[in-house]
Amino acid sequence: MSVPIRIVLIDTSHPGNIGAVARAMKNMAIEDLVLVRPKDFPSEEATARASGAEDVLQRARVVQTLDEAIADCSLVTGATARTRMHYWKVFDAREAAGRLLQHTATAGTAPAALLFGSERFGLTNEELTRCNWLIRIPANPEYESLNLSQAVQVLCYELYQARGTTITPPEREAPPATAKEMQYLFEHLEEVLAQVQFLDRTQSGDHLMGRLRRLFSRAELDRNEMNILRGFLTAVQQRRRTAGDKA
Amino acid sequence: MSVPIRIVLIDTSHPGNIGAVARAMKNMAIEDLVLVRPKDFPSEEATARASGAEDVLQRARVVQTLDEAIADCSLVTGATARTRMHYWKVFDAREAAGRLLQHTATAGTAPAALLFGSERFGLTNEELTRCNWLIRIPANPEYESLNLSQAVQVLCYELYQARGTTITPPEREAPPATAKEMQYLFEHLEEVLAQVQFLDRTQSGDHLMGRLRRLFSRAELDRNEMNILRGFLTAVQQRRRTAGDKA
Incomplete structure (x- = not known):
């Protein structure tokens, strides 16, 4: 119960x-x-x-x-x-x-x-x-x-x-991301924003991060989706490091 | 009442x-x-x-x-x-x-x-x-x-x-992004994914883009949020171009 x-x-x-x-x-x-x-x-x-x-x-x-x-x-x-x-x-x-x-x-x-x-x-x-x-x-x-x-x-x-009243819920492909995992995602995102100097364009970094947090929280990410976003951020960081070689 | x-x-x-x-x-x-x-x-x-x-x-x-x-x-x-x-x-x-x-x-x-x-x-x-x-x-x-x-x-x-009694829906800060604007966002995202070579890690690019589309659609972005994401993608692209100079 x-x-x-x-x-x-x-x-x-x-x-x-x-x-x-x-x-x-x-x-x-x-x-x-x-x-x-x-x-x-x-x-x-x-x-x-x-x-x-x-x-x-x-x-x-x-x-x-x-x-x-x-x-x-x-x-x-x-x-x-x-x-x-x-x-x-x-x-x-x-x-x-x-x-x-x-x-x-x-x-x-x-x-x-x-x-x-x-x-x-x-x-x-x-x-x-x-x-x-x-x-x-x-x-x-x-x-x-x-x-x-x-x-x-x-x-x-x-x-x-x-x-x-029980409703049959739709099946999930992966469990929902936990708040801690989401916190890591936001920290990672903030790091990349700073690296690509995107933070500078708004008055305050907090304001921008607040908006991005809300946006991704609203989407209720599952673990796979969270991992995809983390992977993308990591790829952005790696490509930046090696961009000099390939550009 | x-x-x-x-x-x-x-x-x-x-x-x-x-x-x-x-x-x-x-x-x-x-x-x-x-x-x-x-x-x-x-x-x-x-x-x-x-x-x-x-x-x-x-x-x-x-x-x-x-x-x-x-x-x-x-x-x-x-x-x-x-x-x-x-x-x-x-x-x-x-x-x-x-x-x-x-x-x-x-x-x-x-x-x-x-x-x-x-x-x-x-x-x-x-x-x-x-x-x-x-x-x-x-x-x-x-x-x-x-x-x-x-x-x-x-x-x-x-x-x-x-x-x-009905709840008055919350007012929006900005109008919702249109399907066309979302389409541009997805195209831009796909372009950046390719540039940072993130697509390669999954079996098919379509599959990955499908997931990302669902994720961002679920979030029901407004125009401001859509613009922030576009701005972030542009920043990633610009930093890649100039990363050689600054790294």
């Missing part, structure tokens, strides 16, 4: 929210919780609010960077309350749940992650660049932002509902 | 839950809240947790009996976590939301009520007798009982969904 879905809470301020999230997850049979830089954890308040889901808190992993939290994940999605998100695909909660389950059905044991940013600011632009796509909970346009644990509850509820 | 749905909380112990309920309701554009014998209300904790939905708390009516709370209602339903409810019809959250909306569409201004019992015991048998039918939120059979405010959130969310 368990599905490889990981809830990742980033920079959570209120320990009560962490406890409430653990309970919301367990209610919907999702138990993989990772906390990135929680302000106050473990804490009595978190334990009190977990109320029967203390086991989820006890098994929760605490890490210092988002990249550690998602290194082994085959898909990374983020919850957002913003209505205008350029660059990323945004699915509403129900459709997102269906897509997440379809993904996990073919991704082996590599989990799919749902990222939740801090209570006040949500996901930062830097955190968003780690996402393949985003999830929005349809809500009152005049008061859109759900409490953190409520947002987790709605999404875990939709995941639970979606498990009732 | 407002629908005549009333949330009725009976014998609520924790003021924080009342505040969280107000927020959950307002997030889903439901604002009629009635409190039956709240243990501690008004309270600072409720106001703090309402966080932007204080207006719902301020307008909340406090009464001493359930019958006062539902006197003007045209339908009364109750949330239950019990799996075996003899006597009553029990619908799951999604179906219940549809039925509630269908009801209100024909009931004029008389509201339909959703009753929530105390945090510890839920609705009493006496309270259940006021209900036309019951609502159950599908959940982990081993840990079924949601926090009060979470249960309200899920039901209000389902009511919001049932209203058939």
Whole structure:
């Protein structure tokens, strides 16, 4: 009954929210919780609010960077309350749940992650660049932002509902690339961009890399595709080295 | 946009839950809240947790009996976590939301009520007798009982969904790349692949290009992104030409 879905809470301020999230997850049979830089954890308040889901808190992993939290994940999605998100695909909660389950059905044991940013600011632009796509909970346009644990509850509820209806997913040729493999790809790409002096043409290298990250994240690469791109980058580097001989 | 749905909380112990309920309701554009014998209300904790939905708390009516709370209602339903409810019809959250909306569409201004019992015991048998039918939120059979405010959130969310609200799609920064522009991109890419002698490593160039086409098509590039990739390919070509000078 368990599905490889990981809830990742980033920079959570209120320990009560962490406890409430653990309970919301367990209610919907999702138990993989990772906390990135929680302000106050473990804490009595978190334990009190977990109320029967203390086991989820006890098994929760605490890490210092988002990249550690998602290194082994085959898909990374983020919850957002913003209505205008350029660059990323945004699915509403129900459709997102269906897509997440379809993904996990073919991704082996590599989990799919749902990222939740801090209570006040949500996901930062830097955190968003780690996402393949985003999830929005349809809500009152005049008061859109759900409490953190409520947002987790709605999404875990939709995941639970979606498990009732199984869709036969398309078969994959290769497993999805993990977040760590994608990170290596981006580092390699950045290196080549510098070598061919492409970075110079924009105001800031970060801006360009952000766009390229989003573009390739959106494509949800499998391992073969990731390897092809790495191979291409390596070929560019080798040809540069030998270009003097052959040109 | 407002629908005549009333949330009725009976014998609520924790003021924080009342505040969280107000927020959950307002997030889903439901604002009629009635409190039956709240243990501690008004309270600072409720106001703090309402966080932007204080207006719902301020307008909340406090009464001493359930019958006062539902006197003007045209339908009364109750949330239950019990799996075996003899006597009553029990619908799951999604179906219940549809039925509630269908009801209100024909009931004029008389509201339909959703009753929530105390945090510890839920609705009493006496309270259940006021209900036309019951609502159950599908959940982990081993840990079924949601926090009060979470249960309200899920039901209000389902009511919001049932209203058939559509998400405004995110605005784009640039128009999508046309098929013709994508074709130029692929031709350019193929040219560079040949120049860096990357094609040779696979059995057939077509196969590789097919994969790369699929990958970039999946990403649904906009014109800016397409231009960045073209610019990168051009930079690779220029650097190759000048690599002899600089290496």
